[in-house]
Amino acid sequence: MGKPEPMPSRPTNTPERSPAQSGAKPLLEVSDLRVSYGAVTAIRGVSLSVAAGEVVALLGANGAGKSTMLRTISGLSRPRSGRISLGGEAIHRLPPARIVRLGIAHCPEGRRVFGSLSVAENLRLGAAARAERSGMAEDRERIYAMFPILRERMTQSAGTLSGGEQQMLALGRALMARPKVLLLDEPSLGLAPLLVQQIFRTLAELKAQGVTMLLVEQNINLALALADRAYVLRTGEVSLAGSAAELQADYEKVAAAYLGARP
Amino acid sequence: MNLGLYITQQVINAIALGSLYALVAIGLSMIFGILRMANFAHGDMMMVGGFGTLVLQATGIGFGWAAVGGIAIGALCGVIVERVAYRPVRGSPEVTLLLTSFAVTYILENLGILIFTSSAHNFPLPDWMDNAFQFSDGQITFTQINILTVVLTAVALAGLGWFVTRTDLGLGMRAAAEDMGAAHLVGLDVNRLIIVAFAIASGFAGLGGVLWAAQSGVVSYSMGFTPLLKAFVAAIIGGFGSIAGALLGGYLLGALEILIVAFLPAEVSPYRDAIVFALLIAFLLFRPNGLLKRAQEVKL
Numbered sequence: 001m002g003k004p005e006p007m008p009s010r011p012t013n014t015p016e017r018s019p020a021q022s023g024a025k026p027l028l029e030v031s032d033l034r035v036s037y038g039a040v041t042a043i044r045g046v047s048l049s050v051a052a053g054e055v056v057a058l059l060g061a062n063g064a065g066k067s068t069m070l071r072t073i074s075g076l077s078r079p080r081s082g083r084i085s086l087g088g089e090a091i092h093r094l095p096p097a098r099i100v101r102l103g104i105a106h107c108p109e110g111r112r113v114f115g116s117l118s119v120a121e122n123l124r125l126g127a128a129a130r131a132e133r134s135g136m137a138e139d140r141e142r143i144y145a146m147f148p149i150l151r152e153r154m155t156q157s158a159g160t161l162s163g164g165e166q167q168m169l170a171l172g173r174a175l176m177a178r179p180k181v182l183l184l185d186e187p188s189l190g191l192a193p194l195l196v197q198q199i200f201r202t203l204a205e206l207k208a209q210g211v212t213m214l215l216v217e218q219n220i221n222l223a224l225a226l227a228d229r230a231y232v233l234r235t236g237e238v239s240l241a242g243s244a245a246e247l248q249a250d251y252e253k254v255a256a257a258y259l260g261a262r263p
Numbered sequence: 264m265n266l267g268l269y270i271t272q273q274v275i276n277a278i279a280l281g282s283l284y285a286l287v288a289i290g291l292s293m294i295f296g297i298l299r300m301a302n303f304a305h306g307d308m309m310m311v312g313g314f315g316t317l318v319l320q321a322t323g324i325g326f327g328w329a330a331v332g333g334i335a336i337g338a339l340c341g342v343i344v345e346r347v348a349y350r351p352v353r354g355s356p357e358v359t360l361l362l363t364s365f366a367v368t369y370i371l372e373n374l375g376i377l378i379f380t381s382s383a384h385n386f387p388l389p390d391w392m393d394n395a396f397q398f399s400d401g402q403i404t405f406t407q408i409n410i411l412t413v414v415l416t417a418v419a420l421a422g423l424g425w426f427v428t429r430t431d432l433g434l435g436m437r438a439a440a441e442d443m444g445a446a447h448l449v450g451l452d453v454n455r456l457i458i459v460a461f462a463i464a465s466g467f468a469g470l471g472g473v474l475w476a477a478q479s480g481v482v483s484y485s486m487g488f489t490p491l492l493k494a495f496v497a498a499i500i501g502g503f504g505s506i507a508g509a510l511l512g513g514y515l516l517g518a519l520e521i522l523i524v525a526f527l528p529a530e531v532s533p534y535r536d537a538i539v540f541a542l543l544i545a546f547l548l549f550r551p552n553g554l555l556k557r558a559q560e561v562k563l
Contacts, residue, residue: 074447074448075447076444076447076448096447096448096450097447097450097451097452097453099450100448100449100450101450105448105449106448108444108445108448112442112444112445112448113445114437114438114441114442114445115441116437116441117434117437117438117441121434124431124434125431125434125435125438125449125451126449128431128434128435128449128450128451129449129450129451173449174449177449177450
């Protein structure tokens with residue numbers, strides 16, 4: 001692994017730990033959000049917040065609305081009602097490109113790298129929305145230092161990479177935007193255990209550097225080990241919320257929240 | 264007759280015809296790649312380019328500038344059509360998009376008839392373009408237009424190749440063609456990409472129209488129809504949505520048609536189009552993704 005160089009991230013005044021609990025103003029705030037696809041309501045009045053420097057996990061069974069939440073924050077889905085704000089500014093009516101520009105990068109489920117483009121071109125497009133083009137070469141170098149295999153495969157088309165390498169590229173592409181908040185959708189999905197470990201080690205490094213993250217993850221242990229706080233979603237509603245330590249200590253409560261019993 | 268020269272001439276003919284098909288097919292494929300829309304109005308940009316050149320030439324600015332202007336008018340027309348007709352129905356089911364593009368075709372062609380009547384107009388060429396190089400006592404002829412077609416297409420393709428591999432916009436266009444959702448997620452301005460794609464595609468069709476008119480000597484409201492159908496065949500053979508595929512398909516189709524006309528018995532020539540469309544059916548049946556486009560693979 002690379003040395004712990006500072007990652008491309010806009011300077012966020014990172015307080016010590018768990019700023020949400022110390023009452024700091026949240027960087028990303030979702031309040032009473034409702035999202036529906038036609039007649040199906042995917043999210044029913046969810047509120048959550050992520051403070052600067054914080055890692056928040058979003059847990060829940062398939063279909064609980066986790067991905068929809070990330071898609072709505074990114075502007076790919078429109079909320080029926082509610083509000084999403086970044087640093088106090090409402091973003092839930094903005095097109096995706098504006099939201100990226102304001103500082104939210106989304107590393108999507110299934111990686112979604114551009115398979116016909118090279119690794120270097122994928123990273124370049126990650127920075128396409130950036131207002132200031134300076135520092136791009138340095139950011140790319142840091143990502144190559146994080147994932148040396150990407151440097152080796154720089155000119156190869158992304159479609160020829162293994163699943164793990166594609167996940168690294170998707171993460172690198174999102175970081176190239178210098179996000180204030182990084183949205184991660186199932187970064188461990190379909191990867192071999194060793195690669196999952198590597199990805200999560202990298203995420204831990206990013207966290208140490210103060211990168212703010214909202215993480216959707218099926219693997220509860222991994223997610224709670226990384227996160228400061230977590231929300232459990234069930235059929236579009238928050239069924240449990242608390243600090244990661246609390247939830248780790250009480251798995252029965254988490255399991256119950258997955259299955260539906262209210263705490 | 265010198266067989267070597269004959270073959271050389273036919274190769275040049277094949278490359279020239281293939282260039283025209285490629286110019287039109289690339290635009291079709293670009294637009295399909297990004298919008299998943301078979302743009303039947305694409306051929307009409309050839310007409311717009313042809314008539315635009317004709318009108319500008321009448322003002323006396325010289326053929327070269329008139330052609331540049333005609334191509335620019337074709338590109339502009341494509342951008343306007345996108346804004347006015349296609350953007351409002353973007354994301355609709357394929358049938359809606361298809362019918363919209365038919366409607367645009369009817370409107371543009373009837374505008375063509377209103378302004379220029381339904382009869383074909385002479386497309387005058389300056390003397391420097393009307394040249395032909397003759398060898399072996401006139402048995403072998405290379406026309407200046409053929410050579411110009413090959414050269415201009417090569418220049419246009421080189422420019423496009425640079426654009427889609429070296430610029431953010433060009434890379435973004437390829438990215439959007441591959442995965443529109445992910446293109447949104449990395450913050451690409453998709454509207455801008457689509458406008459640029461229409462400008463390039465329609466400009467290429469405009470250039471194709473000028474060259475087609477120069478080859479045939481006439482412009483008419485329906486001049487884009489046959490090349491459009493051929494371009495569809497070329498784009499599908501190569502892999503609909505792939506720029507490289509459209510290029511390959513265009514040249515393969517040009518080569519095939521010249522092969523049929525030049526090297527098969529004369530009785531076969533009238534069936535040229537039938538053979539081409541039989542090839543299309545064969546591709547649709549046995550290799551619907553075309554030569555270059557891979558089926559999307561999912562890696563775990």
